[in-house]
Amino acid sequence: MSTITGVSSVDELPDPEGHRPLHGDRASTGQLGDRLFGGTARGAGVLIIALVTMVAVFLLSQALPALAADKVNFLTSTQWNVDATPLQFGIANLLWVTVFSSVIAMVIAVPLGVSVALFITQYAPRWLSRPAASLVDLLAAVPSIVYGLWGLQVLGTHMSGVQSVMEKLLGWLPLFQDAGIDASSTIFTVSIVLSIMVLPIVTALSREVFAQTPTLHKEAALALGATRWEMIRTAVLPFGRPGVISASMLGLGRALGETVAVMVILSALADGTPWSWSMFNGGETFASKIANNAAEFDTPRKAGAFMAAGLVLFLLTFVVNAIARIVIERRKAFSE
């Protein structure tokens, strides 16, 4: 039945038995369900932002007094004297080792992970792809202490041969010069173990993205005469690029923050060791230095110095993720 204006008024007037219109199951109108779910989603989003803000505020509040009392340049100094009263600490060494080890780990893990994902989705027969995927995911279930011990005692014993070959071939580059550290405890060994830890993350996410490539694109490429590799290069990889970048950023976050494996494998350097660019050097990352000294945070100033290091790691991960987001957003503008 319509009103004068032609709008249906069935929903407005009471029905023949005198019941209110649309009473009974209110959820069927969508109002309550909408409010509940929308509220929950919004609350979850606010909660996450609040958590991140609280972590940032905690780090800042602990670190600022120590930073203010620091007598040397925080970003460029290699000293770390936080016990005596003239506080002198700088993170140049820590920043270099953290970034360097993570970059080498990603250089190894990303091509390897993408290749494994391509194999699982594009090349492997159906009966192989599921078990292969589970096996790679199993790598993520191994605890980091186990990785650390394995890296030190199993992988480390084979590294001296590899290291001497690399030094002989590429030793003219400062990146590959010998630094006198035992071959099982160098940044290079740690990076290899980190890459194995990051591999399941990169592979799992890339696998999901490649599996969602529109079949239309793939068929079109094949129909135009592309070989399997050309089809992957023109249809699958460009589609999956934002996903692969996301996966790499997640993996990079894990590599930057990895604590126990680095603590067990990497040899710390004595104070006053001269700076070296080599990947066969030792050192400490932010996470391993904080974990190593966590039992001896005697004074608030000392704890503050370590919190400042943690703050730098926090900001570093933040910046890296922001860059990744920008790259992905720009890619999205060009894909459909």
Added chain:
Amino acid sequence: MNIQSRRRLACVTGVALVGTLALSGCGSNSNTTASSTAKSTNCPSGTLDGEGSTAQVNAIQQAISDFQTTCSGATINYSGTGSGAGVKQFIAGQVDFGGSDSALSNKLTAGTAGTEQTNADKACNSPAWNLPMVVGPIAIAYNLPGVSKLILTPAVAAKIFNGVITTWNNPAIAALNKGVTLPSTPIKVFFRSDESGTTDNFTKYLKGSAPSDWPAATGKKWTGKGEGKDASSGVSDAVKSAAGGITYTEWSYARDDKLGIAEIDNGAGPVVLTGPAVSMAVSAAKHVGTGNNLTLKLDYATKVPGAYPILLVTYELVCSKTKSPAKVPLLKAFLASFASAGEQTKLQSIGYAPLPAAIQAQVRTAIGALS
């Protein structure tokens, strides 16, 4: 027939289950039999909490388990959170006793109005006492295949850990070890990258006995050269897998990893690391505490023949007049058992040295005076 056989199966299963449960109750608890045959010691019941030094964790766990076997009504908890945390928690009144690698210090604590000793005295409302309890020998452990006996003097050790001597067949080392063929392997020094009382005492030893060869500062943070590894297990494992490696670590770790342990010649002849040799060095220490406050000042340059000079002493920090009187009997009983001659001798099997008898007696007197 079908129902009957099913019922029979259910009956048999039920009897089997009940039988298993009943028979499992027949196992004897070895703890109860031991306590019934133990001589009647003073056994108060209650709970004690302590925390602090990690160097004495193994010793105190052994003492706790021995005490709890004889006194089943007592529960004593100790967590190795580090000497710094132990002192802090003791001053804050959160624990009944603290464990620390060094006695409460007399230097101003940053952020408070006093020293650790005065702050503890204030928190206890009575003098806080440092009771030496555990003697941990520090071994200079090395890995040189083919060299089973190595003699080092403080000067040569300082030069090795400073990076001045870099190969094993250096003339300075060879002069101390006549008749031993030393290989030309480079020396790989490993140090503790975490802050530790072992580093503190080792650097104090080097500075105390060879000050001209060890100009660097002493402290919980390593000031020499080498590669840093985490915790005693880290340095010991590193030396075990690196030929030519050398480090300073607790005696038990060097023994368990079957590393070579150097003999130390402090000026009175080479001394092998044994429990009695370390106790002799503790006897040579000076008492700098007054009355029942038994702080020791170790003489690292001791020339007492047969004394092994590299060690650390951990103290139990207690309030002379505790704030919870109900716990006093248990505290006194536990500490007395810990300081008893039997327990101290038992600790040798896990890599500690016994306190000399004279100091044991002084510690027991102090424990008796707790109230």
